[in-house]
Amino acid sequence: MPATSESSTPRAPRTRATSGRAMQKGQQTKAAIVEAALGLATHIGLEGLSIGALADITGMSKSGVFAHFGSREELQISVIREYHARFEQEVFYPAMSSPRGIARLRAMFDNWMKRTSIEIDSGCIYISGAVEFDDRTGPVRDALASSVMTWHAAMRRAIEQCKDCGELRADTNEEQMLFEIHGLILALHYEARFLQNLGSIERAVMGFQNILARYSAAGATAMAAAPAKAAPAAHRPAAARRKVSVSTTTTTSKE
Numbered sequence: 175m176p177a178t179s180e181s182s183t184p185r186a187p188r189t190r191a192t193s194g195r196a197m198q199k200g201q202q203t204k205a206a207i208v209e210a211a212l213g214l215a216t217h218i219g220l221e222g223l224s225i226g227a228l229a230d231i232t233g234m235s236k237s238g239v240f241a242h243f244g245s246r247e248e249l250q251i252s253v254i255r256e257y258h259a260r261f262e263q264e265v266f267y268p269a270m271s272s273p274r275g276i277a278r279l280r281a282m283f284d285n286w287m288k289r290t291s292i293e294i295d296s297g298c299i300y301i302s303g304a305v306e307f308d309d310r311t312g313p314v315r316d317a318l319a320s321s322v323m324t325w326h327a328a329m330r331r332a333i334e335q336c337k338d339c340g341e342l343r344a345d346t347n348e349e350q351m352l353f354e355i356h357g358l359i360l361a362l363h364y365e366a367r368f369l370q371n372l373g374s375i376e377r378a379v380m381g382f383q384n385i386l387a388r389y390s391a392a393g394a395t396a397m398a399a400a401p402a403k404a405a406p407a408a409h410r411p412a413a414a415r416r417k418v419s420v421s422t423t424t425t426t427s428k429e
Contacts, residue, residue: 203242204242204243204252207228207232207234207239207243207249208253208256209256210228210231211223211249211252211253212253212256214231215250215253215257215299216293216296216297216299217296217297219297219302219303219305220250220253220254220302220303220306220307221306223246223249224246225239225240225243225246225249228249247312247313247314250314250317251313251317253299254299254303254314254317254318255317255321257299257300258324261300261321261325264288264289265282265285265289265325266285266325266328268281269282269284269285274332274335275335275336275339275341276339276341276342276386276390278332279329279335279336279386282332283355283382286359287362287375287378287379287382291375293363294362294363294366294367297367299318300321300322301360303318304318326352326356329352329355329356330349333348333352334348341390342389342390343390343391344391346389351385351389354381354385358378358381358382358385359378361378362375362377362378
C-alpha cells in the first residue's frame, strides 16, 4: 500500500476548527450588535430600533445585521433578554449575599434604586417598553412582560421570606407590598426624569422606609427605620447630581 501523502491527509479537524472560529466570531458580532441596540433602545425605545440604524452604528451592511437576527422583532427580543440579564447581574444576584429577610429585601431595593438613578439620565426599557407595548400582543410584548414578572416574582419571594423570618407581620399581603414598592420606582422615573422635580430620589427612599415601617412586625420597626445614607457624589448620574442623589444602605453579610 503506498504511503499516504500529506496532501491526502483528512482535513476534518481543521474544518471543525475553522467552523468553530467562524461560529465564535459570529457570536461576538451578534453580541456587539445587541450591545449597540441596547444603548440605542434605552434612549429611543424598542420601537426606535431598526436594522438600518444599527447598520450605521456598527459600520455593517443591513444584510449583515439582518443575517444575525432575521427580523426586527427578533432583534428587539434579543435586546430585552440582554437588558434582563444585566438587570439580574446588577440588582438581583448581589442581593443574594444578604441574609434572608428585611436585609435581603432592602438590598434588592437598594440595588434597584442604584440602577434607577443611572437610568434617570438614559431610560429604562421596562418602563418605556410598557408604554410602547401595553396595548399590543405578540412575542416582543410577551418577552418584556415575562422579564418584569420574573423580577416581581423574586421580590415577592423576598417579601415572603421576611414573613417567614418574623420580620414582617403575618397578615402582610405580598402583592400589595410589592405593588407599593414598584410604585415608588415608577413614580421616581416620572418625577425625576419627566418633571425633573428636586428631591425625587430622597422621597423614593423615604417611601421605602415608610413601607417597611408599616409592614414590620413588633421588634423589627427599628431595623426598618434605619436612616438612609447619601450615595457618593462620584457615583451619581448627571441628573441625580443636580438633584442630590440618595441611596439606601445595602446589607452584604454572608448567610
